[in-house]
Amino acid sequence: MTAARDLQLDTACPDTRALVEHVTSKWGVLVLLALRDRTMRWSELKREIAGVSEKMLIQSLQTLEADGLVLRTARPVVPPHVDYSLTDAGHEAVDLLAPLVFWAQQQVQG
Amino acid sequence: MTAARDLQLDTACPDTRALVEHVTSKWGVLVLLALRDRTMRWSELKREIAGVSEKMLIQSLQTLEADGLVLRTARPVVPPHVDYSLTDAGHEAVDLLAPLVFWAQQQVQG
DNA sequence: TGGGGTACCCACCTCGGGGTGAGTAGCATC
């Protein structure tokens, strides 16, 4: 178990900060949770995640893809067909993230 | 285990979102980790958490106190003496948060 | 001929997280 002090200092690292911010961002959380148990198309995600704007959905997906957490698979057909799924790292992230979100939910409701 | 879909919808709840944002915010993370294994004075936190501005440290502490994660104990002496520690809920939060931060760190360094 | 569906891009705006710097009370020390 790493000492708390070690974590503190390292957290000042901007890259670690950025990754934590991405996975805990407003729409990032919802995208990761939505993709947790199955691959989804872009339009499915848009429908599933209530209230997300097209811009933010695209931006979130692109960020998570760049972080290596989400896999984008485009089929060059008409009309366009694009699938999104979690990578192994994405599954690791969501497995660590979900308990935190669940806990926060309990706190608020309690 | 709650289904992913249930979590998704509930996460849209602004209060849950706010709490997750507080504990995963730039300085919120560092404050929680710093207080993980001991009570600290304000000046100690300021020294321990490199680069934090006074304003943001105070703001983070006030937010976490309002969320019931941090306990503030002021002694009316001169010069002022204020202790900060984690509540039970604060310990729960940091125990869920630390693995996520640690994982992010590994991802970045790998 | 034109309207619709998919998966985007682009320009613009707002609002709040985060940063900088100055001020403050009361005593202690020089």
Added chain:
DNA sequence: GATGCTACTCACCCCGAGGTGGGTACCCCA
């Protein structure tokens, strides 16, 4: 008399997350 320490408050600024609304290529179907 002045300066310093602690734990703040207050005023102002900047930038980026997030939102809004329009455009676009391509083909299909009516």
